[in-house]
Amino acid sequence: MEAVGRLRVSGWQGIRNLDRTLPVWIGASLFLVFLMLLPLGWIFVASLQTEAGWSASGYAQVFTEKAYLKAIWNTLIISFWVGGIAVVIGSLLAWLVTRTDLPLKRTIRALVMASFVTPPFLGAFAWTLLAGPNAGLLNKIYRSLTGSEEALFNIFSMEGLIFVMALYSFPYVFSMIANVCELISSDLEDAANILGANKLRVALTVTLPLAAPALLGGFILAFLHSLSLFGAPAILGLPASLHTITTQIWALFQYPPRLDLAAAFSVPLLLATMLLIALQKKILGRRGYSTVGGKGGERRLLRLGIFRIPALLLVLGIIALSVFLPYWILLKAALAKAWAQPLTWDNFTLENFSFAFFQYGDTQDAILNTFKLGIATASAGTVIAALIAYITNRQLFWGARYLTFFALAPLVVPGIVLAVGLFLAYARPPIVLYGTIWILFVAYLTKEMPIGFSQAETTFKSIHPELEDASRILGANRLGALRDVTAPLARTGLIATWCFIFIGVIRELSASILLFTPKSKVVSVVIFDLKEEGQIGVIAVLGILLLLVSFMVILAVQRLVKREVLATRE
Amino acid sequence: MEKRFGIFRHLAVLALVAWGSVASAQDAALVAAAKREGKVAWYTSLALPSSTALAHLFMNKYKGIEVEVHRSGSQRVLQRVMQEVSAGIKNADIIHTSDGGHFVLLKGKGLLMKYVPQGLESFPEGFKDKEGFYYGMRATLSVLAYNPKIVSEKDAPKTWKEILNAKWRGKMVTAHPGYSGIIMTHVLALLNLHGWDYFKELAKNKLHVVQSANDPAGVIASGERAVGANGAEYFYYKTMKQGNPIKIIYPKEGVPLIVSPTAIAKDAPHPNASKLFTDFIFSKEAQQMLADQQGLYTGHPQVTYPKDKPQLKDLKLLAADPAELEKKNAEIKKKFVEFFGA
Numbered sequence: 001m002e003a004v005g006r007l008r009v010s011g012w013q014g015i016r017n018l019d020r021t022l023p024v025w026i027g028a029s030l031f032l033v034f035l036m037l038l039p040l041g042w043i044f045v046a047s048l049q050t051e052a053g054w055s056a057s058g059y060a061q062v063f064t065e066k067a068y069l070k071a072i073w074n075t076l077i078i079s080f081w082v083g084g085i086a087v088v089i090g091s092l093l094a095w096l097v098t099r100t101d102l103p104l105k106r107t108i109r110a111l112v113m114a115s116f117v118t119p120p121f122l123g124a125f126a127w128t129l130l131a132g133p134n135a136g137l138l139n140k141i142y143r144s145l146t147g148s149e150e151a152l153f154n155i156f157s158m159e160g161l162i163f164v165m166a167l168y169s170f171p172y173v174f175s176m177i178a179n180v181c182e183l184i185s186s187d188l189e190d191a192a193n194i195l196g197a198n199k200l201r202v203a204l205t206v207t208l209p210l211a212a213p214a215l216l217g218g219f220i221l222a223f224l225h226s227l228s229l230f231g232a233p234a235i236l237g238l239p240a241s242l243h244t245i246t247t248q249i250w251a252l253f254q255y256p257p258r259l260d261l262a263a264a265f266s267v268p269l270l271l272a273t274m275l276l277i278a279l280q281k282k283i284l285g286r287r288g289y290s291t292v293g294g295k296g297g298e299r300r301l302l303r304l305g306i307f308r309i310p311a312l313l314l315v316l317g318i319i320a321l322s323v324f325l326p327y328w329i330l331l332k333a334a335l336a337k338a339w340a341q342p343l344t345w346d347n348f349t350l351e352n353f354s355f356a357f358f359q360y361g362d363t364q365d366a367i368l369n370t371f372k373l374g375i376a377t378a379s380a381g382t383v384i385a386a387l388i389a390y391i392t393n394r395q396l397f398w399g400a401r402y403l404t405f406f407a408l409a410p411l412v413v414p415g416i417v418l419a420v421g422l423f424l425a426y427a428r429p430p431i432v433l434y435g436t437i438w439i440l441f442v443a444y445l446t447k448e449m450p451i452g453f454s455q456a457e458t459t460f461k462s463i464h465p466e467l468e469d470a471s472r473i474l475g476a477n478r479l480g481a482l483r484d485v486t487a488p489l490a491r492t493g494l495i496a497t498w499c500f501i502f503i504g505v506i507r508e509l510s511a512s513i514l515l516f517t518p519k520s521k522v523v524s525v526v527i528f529d530l531k532e533e534g535q536i537g538v539i540a541v542l543g544i545l546l547l548l549v550s551f552m553v554i555l556a557v558q559r560l561v562k563r564e565v566l567a568t569r570e
Numbered sequence: 571m572e573k574r575f576g577i578f579r580h581l582a583v584l585a586l587v588a589w590g591s592v593a594s595a596q597d598a599a600l601v602a603a604a605k606r607e608g609k610v611a612w613y614t615s616l617a618l619p620s621s622t623a624l625a626h627l628f629m630n631k632y633k634g635i636e637v638e639v640h641r642s643g644s645q646r647v648l649q650r651v652m653q654e655v656s657a658g659i660k661n662a663d664i665i666h667t668s669d670g671g672h673f674v675l676l677k678g679k680g681l682l683m684k685y686v687p688q689g690l691e692s693f694p695e696g697f698k699d700k701e702g703f704y705y706g707m708r709a710t711l712s713v714l715a716y717n718p719k720i721v722s723e724k725d726a727p728k729t730w731k732e733i734l735n736a737k738w739r740g741k742m743v744t745a746h747p748g749y750s751g752i753i754m755t756h757v758l759a760l761l762n763l764h765g766w767d768y769f770k771e772l773a774k775n776k777l778h779v780v781q782s783a784n785d786p787a788g789v790i791a792s793g794e795r796a797v798g799a800n801g802a803e804y805f806y807y808k809t810m811k812q813g814n815p816i817k818i819i820y821p822k823e824g825v826p827l828i829v830s831p832t833a834i835a836k837d838a839p840h841p842n843a844s845k846l847f848t849d850f851i852f853s854k855e856a857q858q859m860l861a862d863q864q865g866l867y868t869g870h871p872q873v874t875y876p877k878d879k880p881q882l883k884d885l886k887l888l889a890a891d892p893a894e895l896e897k898k899n900a901e902i903k904k905k906f907v908e909f910f911g912a
Contacts, residue, residue: 134795135794238779239778251748256900361637361639428657435654518638519661529641532781533617534786
């Protein structure tokens, strides 16, 4: 508000008082708008373009043809359930880890991080081996234990798809809620306690409302995340004849491509997100939750008592589904000649490793490309996301809040549609990026902006401007205050942002699948190619490699900053 | 008399030597030019282990020329080629898919280079484009297969019609014509044999839908499904040879024969290496390797096949016309999705 007021001061005095750091803010904003508008604009144009000229026939077809409507319906149902389940699991785990005396907290955080790092398509692939109705190992165990003929669980179904997608969406909610839980001081809860409220009432009337913005934000994030997933639906849905919007769009790109239909599919989605975000704002209203300020706040842990061990088992059970079981089956598939058979000496082989690393030429280039892109995008993305989040959070100039929409917009544009927009935008002069690794960089930067932005925004939201104001009163300019006061406070949050973007990039599939050329292959694309051909052992090897290197990068970053990336503020 | 004959013989040998040295001089020039280019980008739909094996065979023979194998399904290979063409990117050297229709399309759009590889004269007619733009580098059969641990030989389906029986509901796997050129050709062949009703009926049995014609082999081997309603015979055979429980059925009604062409892209960035690799593909050495180690059939008349595989002449083969494939491509994809849901 202060900056707005200042800008409105007319005359010489006003200009002299202008914040000299304004170009930085405006530059970052313009860059963001350009980054988003170009591909999105192209999608909009393409949705109205047919070979015969301008026409809305794409929209008409999307909303009348039964198969397309079915895909839209499937997607909405799936995303709704994924959002709901992710919020339940994510917030439960976050609360247990931050506000109770649950044992092994550090380990659990690391394991949630591991589920987050696991690409959903890899998780989906592992689950086809675990819970395929006939050969799936869990179903085999179930049958041999019960003597039943039936399968316990068929992963190739809508329920299976929801299950797997929720497993790899809940970490988003977890990190959001964990951040908030760490920031809510116990003072308010204590006050309620002193005034005679019991634990349940405190939880419902104090803790829950304080966490509400994050819960709703988490739901929307998980919902939108699952909306745009491509790999998991392609791996689990298609074999069961189940299309989602993303797989349908992907099918539309096959030769001869129907860009108009694909684009027409995504424009309503874009409008839907605008609505969702508007709704979120309306519900939350002006209720901010900056309860961290310069003043100290104490956070005490709830004693779980006899529930301590059952709670731990529940948490480990959830982690088993997203990490232990999938990793184990990947390792087994990598080392076995026949993955469905017991891993005996006869069945043991290193053939998959030697094929992946020494015979198959794509592997090494793909690994190199993947990590180059991961580091470059994460670094550039964090800086931009932080600047934008700061602008919107502090309302630096008029219209700043509309930047939120631009930063979040890519979330609803399925990666594959974004890829078409980028393809249309950057495969022709003046900016020709297609055919190089740069188009992937731009794609990832665009695609990861919502995650980076939400992460950075949550960070800034929780840091009350009063500290910064103090520094500015003492004469620092805005950039200086940001650097010396806010950034150090936000450091952990921003490093988390870096990791989130990095992880998002190295597992990105849906945009890469259209934008790669043989010179710019990435690991996810190689894995998807192999999946379509059924090269299970080689996929397992590459999957393990992807996971290992990701963990190494994260550990290295943690060492560098000497703290856990998703650490408790203490 | 004997002396004159001797002279003749001498002359004949000389002529042969001279012809040979002309040929090898050409070869040497081609090899030198190819080595200067240093690599060839091969967009291929041949199964990854097989295409990698072929690439390594070539790289061992011509040191210093790298073969970049870019393997995907036939329809994806075409998609990639067209996408790159539309953006003016010249990356592909050699294009190889199992959908003959693609080559009618590519030739029609002027995207192929005319090149006749050495030794092609002796190949049968079905392997050659009359105008010299593309040639069949391998032949694949699409067959039925089952897992003998789950289905006894007596119960196993013997014909394409038998898998329409409701007792196979939920027990079969199919690959996808929207991905695989082999399955595209398979669908056309059976369409001509039994009509669309066949697939409409088949879809009622709720098949597990995978993409590549190679994937059903793994699905059957693991026991995830009992019967493969189609799939590349060479990959079933290879998987079986690795000790997996698979039995192949060559249906009596006829077995779709898929001839997979290879061609050089008009704007190939490495034209000489492309020509050398194309020559190599059709050499007896390479074709025999495809037959021996990869379980494929080829058009090369001197190639011999493993004893436990049927001879092509003993099977009733269903051939597909590339022009018809090109024409029906969109219809087949659409109908298949309509029936099978994805």
